[in-house]
Amino acid sequence: MATQYDVDIPFSASHNQQAFKLLELPSELLALLESDNAPSFTITSSPATATTPGYAILCAGDKKYQMRQKNTSNPIMILQPSCTFPTEADDASTFIPAPSVTTISKIEDTIELIVQEAETKAPPKVNKWHEKFAKSRAEKKG
Template sequence: MPGEAQTVSAAAGGLGISLSYAPDGVGYKLLELPAELAEVLERDDAPVLTLTSSPAAALLKTADKTYSLRQKNTSNALILLAPVPQQQTAEGEDGPAAVGLHAIATVHETIELVPGTGEAAPAPVARGKWHEKFGRTR
């Protein structure tokens, strides 16, 4: 049943670690930031970011730079994990800490920021037989 946790136990150094599939229903999109933008956003005086659209692409703008957003699909899924919350005893006191993880989401694509001038970034050049046959339709 969707939304229900399913638990699997894995041995790690003789200890059992509970791993459960417990999707939280949130639609996650991961944004891959260029190193220069990540550094700027970590400062105390981080700039305001604006997300706009153009006829060819979605654009992320800072005061002095514009990035084009491009979706990258991958065959290797990224699984987002969250720690299992601490269990409560019957009297309401904290019990022993549970050792485990919830797999809350699986992500198959990321959003890449490509530095640009406000227009869509050019599509990457297809290479190899697979891209010649299938890459144009992605």
Template sequence: MSTQRDTGIPFTHAPDGVGYKLMELPPELLEALESDNPPVLTLESSENSAVLKSGTQSWGLRQKNTSNALILLRPSESTQPSWQIPETALKAVATVHDTIELVSEPSGKAAPVARGRWHEKFARGR
């Protein structure tokens, strides 16, 4: 019979101060980046947004707010109290409330101005 208690996985909230943005990649770009000869990507500004370019393809970057926050976790070790054997633990290093979406757009054409979307207006003030 074991004398150890199963108390679960220790969890702490320890923001690391890094600003994270998650980017959703289109399948064709992901495939190209994972290939043996990945393309060179450039990031350019336009009148209304940033544009990611690879050769003749271009994608406009759009911020999308999420209704559910995404929590980024990092494994760590916990030794509480210090005389105990270290055990696996988790740290929440960041909470992400919005993501970046890449929208395919014709090369050379400016991204359309977003109007009337309350969540995009709200995000600008954050």
């Protein structure tokens, strides 16, 4: 049976996978990075409180972005050009290396940036179900 491809590209995976994180950039931050006067970037952490956990914040000039990790169901593979090497079955003197690709990293999550408001708003009060239940029982009795 004939195949539709005339050329195969050998594929391999490196045993030493490198660690990468992909950062999803909002368009306004990308424009800042590409500008002639790109601001310095710093990463700080927000203080944790009793009701909210701390999180990482990317500061770029006067803008602040909350950093949040998002998992992906389909991993992204980072590839690097490589070439084949002779095996024990090959004659090393006549072997011709062929172009190939090697995966050097598998990325299963990305970093999402969320624009932070300039002023800090108090979180809305959320009544717990037992508080609502107790209040409704008190209203029925009274």
